[in-house]
Amino acid sequence: MKFMDFCAGIGGGRLGLEKNNLQCVAHSEIDMIPNYTYRLFFGEEEKNYGDLMRIDTKTLPDFDVLIGGFPCQTFSIVGKRAGFEDSRGQIIYGLIKILVEKDIPYFILENVKGLVNHNKGETLKVILEELSRIGYYVDYKVLNSEKYGVPQLRERIYFVGVKKELLKKPFEWPKPTDTPNLQDYLIDTDNDILDFNNPTWQKYINNKYNKGRFNFEELLKEDYLVLDWRQSDLRIYRGKTPTLRTGRHGILYVKNGKLKKLSGYEGLLLQGFPKELANKAKNAKINSNKLLSQAGNAMTVSVIEAIGKSLLECI
Numbered sequence: 001m002k003f004m005d006f007c008a009g010i011g012g013g014r015l016g017l018e019k020n021n022l023q024c025v026a027h028s029e030i031d032m033i034p035n036y037t038y039r040l041f042f043g044e045e046e047k048n049y050g051d052l053m054r055i056d057t058k059t060l061p062d063f064d065v066l067i068g069g070f071p072c073q074t075f076s077i078v079g080k081r082a083g084f085e086d087s088r089g090q091i092i093y094g095l096i097k098i099l100v101e102k103d104i105p106y107f108i109l110e111n112v113k114g115l116v117n118h119n120k121g122e123t124l125k126v127i128l129e130e131l132s133r134i135g136y137y138v139d140y141k142v143l144n145s146e147k148y149g150v151p152q153l154r155e156r157i158y159f160v161g162v163k164k165e166l167l168k169k170p171f172e173w174p175k176p177t178d179t180p181n182l183q184d185y186l187i188d189t190d191n192d193i194l195d196f197n198n199p200t201w202q203k204y205i206n207n208k209y210n211k212g213r214f215n216f217e218e219l220l221k222e223d224y225l226v227l228d229w230r231q232s233d234l235r236i237y238r239g240k241t242p243t244l245r246t247g248r249h250g251i252l253y254v255k256n257g258k259l260k261k262l263s264g265y266e267g268l269l270l271q272g273f274p275k276e277l278a279n280k281a282k283n284a285k286i287n288s289n290k291l292l293s294q295a296g297n298a299m300t301v302s303v304i305e306a307i308g309k310s311l312l313e314c315i
Contacts (some may be wrong), residue, residue, distance in 0.1 A: 001022050001023070001064045001065060001312075002022065002023045002024075002025045002061075002062070002063040002064050002065070003017050003022050003023070003024055003025070003063050003064060003065035003066070003067055004024070004025055004026050004027065004028070004060065004061070004063045004065075004066060004067070005024055005026070005027040005028070005067055005068075006027070006028045006052050006066060006067065006068035006070075006095060006098075007028065007029065007052070007068045007069050007070050007071065007091070008027040008028060008029040008034075008035075008038055008048075009029065009031075009034045009038070009069065009294065009297055009298045009299070010034045010037045010038050010041065010294045010295070010297075010298050011027075011038050011041055011042060011298070012069075012271055012272065012273070012298035012299035012300060012301050012304065013067045013068070013069060013108070013110070013298075013299040013304050014027070014042070014067070015272070015273065015274075015277075015301045015304075015305075016272075016299065016300075016301045016302070016303065016304025016305040016306075016307070016308055017065065017067060017108075017304060017305075017308045019301070019305040019308070020305060020308040020309055020312060022064075022065065022308065024042075024046075025061045025062075025063050026046060026047050026048075026049060026060070026061055026063075027046065027047075027048055027049070028048065028049040028050060028051075028052045028055065029048055029050070030050060030051045030052075033290070033294070034294045034297070035048055036286075037281060037286060037291070037294055040280055040281065040284055040286075041277045041280060041281075052068075052091065052094045052095065052098065053090075053091065053094040055094075055098065057097070057098055057101040057102055060098070060102060062102075063102075063104065064104070064105050064106060065104070065105070065106045065107065065108065065311075066095065066098065066099060066102075066104045066106070066107040066108075067107065067108045067109075067304070068095055068107075068108075068109055068110070069109070069110040069111070069298075069299050070091045070092055070095060070109060070110075070111060071091055092109075092127055092130075093130075095107075095109070096130055096131070096134060099134060099136075099161075100134050105162070105163050105166055105315075106160075106161060106162050106163070106166075106311060106315065107136070107159070107160070107161040108158065108159070108160055108161075108304065108307055108308070108311065109158070109159040109161075110156055110157070110158050110159075110299050110304075111156065111157050111159075112156060112157065113142050113155040113156060113157055115127075115157050116142060116157055124140075127159075128140070131159070131161055135163055135164055135165075136161040136162060136163060136164065137161065137162050137163075137164050137167050137171070138159060138160070138161045139159070139160050139171050139173075140157055140158065140159045140160070141157070141158060141173050142155050142156065142157050142158075143155070143156065143158055143173070143303055143307075145271075145272075145300040145302070145303055146179050146240055147176035147177060147179065148174065148176065148177060148300070148302050148303045148306050149177060149180065149272055149300070149301075149302025149303065149305070149306070150180065150185070150269075150270055150271065150272050150300060150302055151179050151180055151181070151182040151185060151239060151240040151241065151270065152240060152241050152242075152243065152244060152270045152271070152300070153237075153240055153241065153242055153243055154243045154244065154300060155243075156299075156300075156303070158303070158307055160307060160310075160311055162311070162314065162315060166315060167314065167315070168314060168315055169314050170314065171310065171311065171314040172310055172313070172314065173307075173310060174306035174307060174309065174310050179239065179240060182224050182226075182239050182240060182241070183223070183224050185266060185269045185270050186224060186253055186255065186260075186262075186266055187266070187269070188260075188263040188265045188266050190263065190265075190282075191260040191261050191262070191263045191266075192260070192261040192263075192288075193258050193259065193260055193261070194252060194258075194259040194260070194261060196216070196259070204229070204234075205234065207232065209232045209233040209234075210233060210234050213234070214234065214236075219236075219254060220254055220257050220258070220259065221254075221257070222254055223254055223255055223256070224238075224239075224253060224254065224255065225237075225238060225253060225254040226238070226240070226241050226242070226251065226252070226253045227251075227252040227253065227254075227259070228242045228250065228251055228252075229250030229251070229252055230250065241253075241262070241270060243296075244267050244270060244271065244292065244295055244296035245296040245297070246293045246294075246296050246297045247293060247296075248292075248293075248296055249261075249289050249292060249293075262292065263288045263291075263292065264281065264282075264286065264287070264288040264289065264290065264291025264292040264294070264295060265278045265279075265281065265282050265288070265291070267291065267292040267295035267296065268281065268291065268295045270295070271295045271296075271298050271299075271300050271301060272300050272301030272302040272303070272305075273295070273298075273301055
């Protein structure tokens, strides 16, 4: 089976489907920064069709599965939640147009958990009604990446669609698995190390939210303890990391008595990207913060792999 990768980012969704032996025929990504990383990972020869809202569907290759992590900024609790009033929120209609005009049998879509309750549930209702109207059996569920192959707390909503006449048996969501060992992911040797005497850090840990809450001498004794350096308060995690996302660069962890900054390389691993590709990005000297943002905006490879397997079983 063949698929096309829309809103492709750096290819997390692609990798998940390729692990199920599906073949990617092309991709669509408007942002040339992640597209550079995508081409680094998958090669220069593949055509990027660019802005999906401007694609002439007659020029697209044939494919069986549409996968897309359509933009989440307008639905996220950290965004302005403008929904369909924002042009980015209209991209779902661009995907619907492609589904109809190319008569695509199957799709997998991903978005932020905030979509579930956006506009008191009306946004989700409209999306489901539109996808059903054009002939698809649609199911959706919020899955946490922590339960599907990586030690990262990352809740996302996933949609699976099958043309009603092609559904052989009900789609069943993949069952959760044990969370893997965090220490196998925090393995970069080139991370920045935080200096405790840094004035910015001292001001932060002594602000009204954090002062007196932590004994840092004790924290530094616990390897792989994760500290989330948020705008105001510090949060601590054990055995997992908080959600990676675009612009979130304040995730630290303890290793060998030092406080290290989570790197872009490690961000890729925490999203299920293989070491081979993480090494490619590192060797290409992509800025670690930019790479961490790109990883944070990607689909979790292992989640898509599990969903793809379940989709194949139902068809």
